Amino acid sequence: MLDWSVIFHYSPFFLKAAVLTLQISVISLIVGLVFGLVAALCVLAKNPLLQWPARFYVWLIRSTPLLVQLFIIYFGFPQFGLDLSPFWSGVLALALNTGAYNAETIRGGIQSVPAGQVEAARSLGMSAALTMRRIVLPQALRLIIPPLGNNFVILIKDTSLVSTITLVELTLTAQRLIGSTYKPFEMYLMAAFFYALLTTGATLLLKKLESRAAWSHA
Amino acid sequence: MKTTEEKTHPMIDIRGLRKCFGALEVLKGIDLQVAESEVLVLIGPSGSGKSTLLRCLNHLETPTSGEISINGERVNRTDLSARAFQRHLNRVRTHMGMVFQHFNLFPHKTVLENITEAPVQVLRQTREDARRTALELLERVGLLDKCDEYPARLSGGQKQRVAIARALAMQPSVMLFDEVTSALDPELVGDVLRVMEDLARDGMTMIVVTHEMGFAQRVADRVVFMADGDICEQGTPERIFNDPQQERTQKFLGDVL
Ligand SMILES: Nc1ncnc2c1ncn2[C@@H]1O[C@H](COP(=O)(O)OP(=O)(O)OP(=O)(O)O)[C@@H](O)[C@H]1O
């Protein structure tokens, strides 16, 4: 049977850990969106000096495990004098990772805007940059909000990996409390509960955003 | 008494225009001049290069060779750096309004925003000025009541009239129409053609690619028949429709009329 008393007793610890998990997720989300947008625009650029580095970045991230990326940043970078705190190592790894997936999502969204939209804008004298900003991206946004939301949910769950670099977020909190309570089932259940709370909250928020981005229903 | 100064250059001046897609030569050295206020109707079989010709004019397609000038200003300049050329293009494009077969209205903007977008963003008009012009234009095309609708709520004919208003808002010297009624239900074609006729009457210089031979006969000052990337025959509508000289023209008109 579940031991409800430990669950109640230790829930403040989990609440605090959930706040940290949320912080890591939101900062990584924002940085990851910037990475994704820049990488997508570079991949779509005609200039090979922009295109190839961006392609390499997307390929490298998508073909290696996040855990290894995290270890390279946290354990490997200090060898070259880049000594980031666990928090910023975690954020950097997660942002780089989700950024690569965002880049693919954003690129797909941009490419699915019909060529006629760009031609109409350019024929009115709008520059390429203005056309991207005012005409293409707003239309792409509607298409990419759902898959970007999906990436965000994955990101929240992936934050559990930063438990391996001493960040006391939900997973590591559970692990540490097991050492004193000997109740692994209850502790991991608590961690799972808070993850579900965060991801479900994010999903609901995104649904709202989605309906606001829909400009017409015809 | 002052004499009105005679223009020394045509409004549209195309010389030796060639366009290749890979090995395919789509335009084979077009020479064509269009005078100010002239309405030129371009006809010809599918694949003859009519759209490509229009798209070369405002550089949506890059000509392979040849010279294009609008109102005396060279469009496809070769003396500029890539950056300066883009700026040059953005500016000369504002002198040419283009209307497309499939409207290409911006679906995320209302009718009014579709029309004010470029005047505000490109010409730096104030929002109020752009709005005032847009409302005048909407009245002119008979769609004042639709100004706050999104394009998805309009019929094809209404969309196309908004697209015309959007192009006119830039106060172009030239209007290019590429089969603007081909995607419309027959009963909606008339409204769009009427707007174009009004425009012609007001003295707009126009190149119109169309299969509406009735429109060509009523409105055109000159009809140009294209075949296989070349101008095959041209003349007044009466001449082309009643007494075509070339066999290809005769055959084409026999098929469409
Ligand atoms: N981007 C492109 N790449 C390759 N070939 C092209 C391209 N655009 C047009 N073409 C070819 O150029 C030729 C002329 O096409 P264009 O669209 O100018 O003809 P059109 O006279 O407008 O025909 P339609 O009446 O069907 O619109 C066609 O053979 C077409 O396949």
Ligand SMILES: [Mg+2]
């Ligand atoms: Mg065509």
